[in-house]
Amino acid sequence: MKNPFENLDKVLEHRTRLQIMSVLVANESYDFTALKDLLAVTDGNLATNIKALGREKYIVATKSFIQNKPNTRYEATERGRSSFKKHLDAMEELIKQQKS
Secondary structure, X not given: OOOHHHHOOHHHHOHXXXXXXXXXXXXXXXXXXXXXXXXXXXXXXXXXXXXXXXXXXXXXXXXXXXXXXXXXXXXXXXXXXXHHHHHHHHHHHHHHHHHO
């Protein structure tokens, strides 16, 4: 029997990163302030985790201005969506094995 822990994505094992991806997979995009408020994290915590997801090419950022104020929106990439799904599938498999 293969160990399903091997299929977990190390990047998504961090709680905040998993939350960010959950929001971005369920929505077309989300901006920084709305994500920060929804997840109840600090600017620094969110920025650090967004940077980690960006390095893995799981998310992309789009910068713009709204009423002369900078606005950064994030969106999950196909790679990010695929990795997120594989991570959830591995978690589901772990749960199933515990029931046996």
